[in-house]
Amino acid sequence: RNSFNIDDPFQFESELNEEDRMIMETARDYAQSKLEPRALKGNQEEYFDPEIAGEMGELGLLGAYIDPEYGGSGASQTAYGLIAREIERVDSGYRSFMSVQSSLVMFPILTFGTEEQKKRFLPELATGRLIGCFGLTEPDHGSDPGAMTTTAVKTGDGWILNGAKMWITNAPIADVAVVWAKAKETEDDEGVIRGFLVEKEMDGFSAPATKYKMSLRASETGELVFEDLFVPEENVFPDITGLKGPFTCLNSARYGIVWGAVGAAEFCYRKARQYVMDRNQFGYPIGANQLPQTKLANMLTDISQMQLLAWRLGKLRDEGREHHSMVSLAKRNNCGKALEIARTARDMHGANGITGDYRVIHHMMNLESVNTYEGTYDIHGLILGRDITGIQAFMPRG
C-alpha cells in the first residue's frame, strides 16, 4: 500500500541523490542541535552569535557549491537550497547570514573576481574566518537600484568612493563588503555600475549597526558609509559593468530564499498541527473542528507546491537551464505563501502564538523581511508582468 506523507506529500525528498541527502542531513543535524537552542535568545536579545560563522564553515555550509579549489565543497545547487531550507527552518536571520556570505559575497568574487581576488578571499570566506556583506540598496534607492548615487571616481591607481548603502545584512560584522557604485572616469561622467571590494580597515569606511528591528533580530543589519574612501584597482571586479552584475548575484541568493521559505513554512505548519491536536477546547482537540483542519489542508497544499517549485528550480539551475524570471516567480510565490502560513499558524496558537516560546511569531516577523528583501513581492510581480505582456509597469507612462 502506498502511504501519504503529511510532511512531503509528493515525496520530493525521495528524488534526492545520496550526496544531496547527506548534505541535507548534515545541515539539519547542525540546525536542530546547535542553532535551534540559540534561536529564542537571538530573537529576544537581538543577538547574532559570532561563533556561527566558524561552525557553518567547518561543516562546509558556506559557499557549498563553490569549487574545492577555492574552499567550497563543489556541492549541487539542490544541496545549496537544502542547506538554506534547514537553516531557515530555525531562523531566517541565520539563513540570511549564510545566503549573503555564499551568494552575495563568495558568488560574485568567484564569478567576477580576478584569480588573485578569488585566492585571497574565497577560502577565508568558506571557513567563516572572514565575513562578507553586499551593498546595493541605498537610503533613497531600494527597488530601483539603477538610480543609485554612490560614486567611485577614478584617481591614479584606484577609485575614490563616496555615498552610503542601507539595510545591509552582516554590515556591522563584515570584514569585506561587495559594493556596487557608479564608476566615473571624471566627476562629470554619467558613470557605469561596477563592483568594489571594500575592506573594513580602509580609511573613510564605517558600518554602523541598525538596531531595534522587529524582524530578523538574530541577523546583523547596518549601513555602509564611504567618505572619500580609496579603493585600489586590485579590489575592483575587472570586467563586469551594469546592473546585470548585482542582479546575477541576486539570482543565486533569491534561489536560496525560495528554499529557505519552504523551511520556515514547514516549521509553522508542523507547530500548528501539533498545537491543535494537543489543545482541547469545548471538550475536544481544536484539530477536531472543520476550520483548523482546512487551514492545515491549505498549508500543506501550499507547502507541496513550494517544495516542488524549489526542487525543480534547483534541477534547472544544475542543468544550466534556469531563466531569472523563474527565480522571480518562485521567490514571490514561496515568500508570499510562507508569510501567509506563518500568520495563520500564529492565529491557530491563540495567545500562546504571541510568545517567543512557540516560535511561530518569530517566523512571521522574519518573513516580513524575507518577502521584502531581494525584490519585494510586488516588484517580482512586475518583473513577471513585464515578461507576460512585454510592457514595463515599474514607472508610469504618458
Ligand code: TGC
Ligand atoms: P532592467 O532594465 O530590467 O535590467 C538591467 C540589466 O540587468 C539585466 N538583468 C538581469 N541580469 C541577470 N539577472 C537578473 N535577474 C536580471 N534582471 C535584469 C538586464 O538584462 C539588463 O542588462 P543589460 O545588459 O541590457 O544592461 O533594470 P531595471 O532598472 O528596469 O530593473 C528593474 C528591476 C525591478 C528588475 C530591478 O531593479 C530589481 O530587481 N529591483 C529589486 C531590487 C533588489 O532585489 N534589491 C536587492 C538588494 S540585496 C538584498 O536585498 C539582500 S537581502 C539578503 C539577505 O539578508 O538574505
Ligand code: FAD
Ligand atoms: P521601496 O523600493 O521604497 O518600496 C516600498 C514599497 O513600494 C514596496 O511595497 C514596493 O513593492 C513598492 N514599490 C516600489 N516601487 C514600485 C513600483 N514601481 N510599482 C509598484 N510598487 C512599487 N539590500 C542590500 O543591498 N543588501 C542587503 O544585504 C540587504 N539586506 C536587507 C536586510 C533586511 C532585514 C531588509 C529589510 C532589507 C535588506 N536589503 C538589503 C534591502 C532590500 O533589498 C530592500 O529593502 C528592497 O529591495 C526594497 O527596497 P525599499 O525598502 O527601498 O522599498
